[in-house]
Amino acid sequence: MREAMFIKKNVEKWTRYQREKAGSPDETAERFATLIDDLSYAKTYYPRSKVTRWINGLAAGIYQDIYRNKKEKFSRVFDFWKYELPMTFRKYHRIFLFTALIFSLFVLIGVWASFSNPEFVRGVLGNNYVAMTEDNIAKGDPFGVYKDENPFSMFVRIAFNNIKVAFYTFIGGFTLGFITLRILWSNGIMLGSFQYLFFSHGLGMKSILVIWVHGTIEISSIVIAGAAGFILASGMLFPGTYTRLESFKRGAKDAAKVLLCLIPFFIAASFLESYVTHLMSQTYDKENNPGLPVWASILILTGSLFLIVWYFIIWPIRLQKRGGMVKKEGIVQRLHNDNG
Secondary structure: OOHHHHHHHHHHHHHHHHHOOOOOHHHHHHHHHHHHHHHHHHHHHOOOOHHHHHHHHHHHHHHHHHHHOOOOOOHHHHHHHHHHHHHHHHOOHHHHHHHHHHHHHHHHHHHHHHHHOOHHHHHHHOHHHHHHHHHHHHOOOOOHHHOOOOHHHHHHHHHHHHHHHHHHHHHHHHHOOHHHHHHHHHHHHHHHHHHHHHHOOOOHHHHHHHHHHHHHHHHHHHHHHHHHHHHHHHHHHOOOOOOHHHHHHHHHHHHHHHHHHHHHHHHHHHHHHHHHHHHHHHOOOOOOOOOOOHHHHHHHHHHHHHHHHHHHHHHHHHHHHOOOEEOOOOOEEOOOOOOO
16 A cells, blocks of 8 residues: 555544544553554554654554553552562572571671670670670669660661661672671671670570560561672672673662562561560569560560561462562562462
8 A cells, every 4th residue: 555545544543543532441442552553554664754653653642641540559569569579589599598697607706706705795795785784684684775765766766777777788789798798797796796695694595585576577687688788799790691780780679679678577676676675674573584474475586587487488489389470570470370
């Protein structure tokens, strides 16, 4: 068909599409399909014609109008947390394992150094803090440090500090992971020394029942933040089949997702520390029994550990086995056997 005949046959329709809005979504879809057909024909036979550009503009206008006004389903939020984040994390389980092992090594170094040299604890935690803790232990109030502040103020301060530490750990990935490693080192050494301080005074198990009520989620989240930093670094160091820039972009996007998912975990840990641990320290009696029953402490501690292990390890593996995947655009493909 000659171009003039093609235009004569369709110009009235195109003009109407340009001037009049569609009366319904079905009509919009029909117009879009018609324009795509016309555009395909025009590009084949009149690729440099003005009419081809005109049709392309009409089709692009409808496309933009559709997606500009499209509202995301609320279920998209649940899909993000239920499928996309776990499957993103699944890709980096090896990095997470490396981070967990290296952090555990740093904790053991802190314990060993404190055992070998008692003054090491003071060098890490500070003379004032160690003196205050030992004074509290002597008075039968070993966890007094947790009860001196208003719970809400404590909650805000701890949540902000933990999120800040996680952000710095993530940003450390831009230094090829060196700052991330340094933050993990300082926190691991500090944790080892801190825990040794209580064990050396015969309060090891009691400190676990009190401190790890919030520490389980808090420390796990710091390790995961370290994994996010190493994900960012690995994108720069190990591009694989991608260009280094493309690999960096992908690593940065995935690392940011991991960091994002930690915010509610840090908030939960801060709540537990500010209210539950705070309550336990307030009601600690002279026989060194925390006010919260032992079974309740164990329940919170094991529940927190199960949450971390399930969401970041078990559930991603199950999703992978059931055929879940994350597309390049970050859109979740619903599992084909979701009900099975």
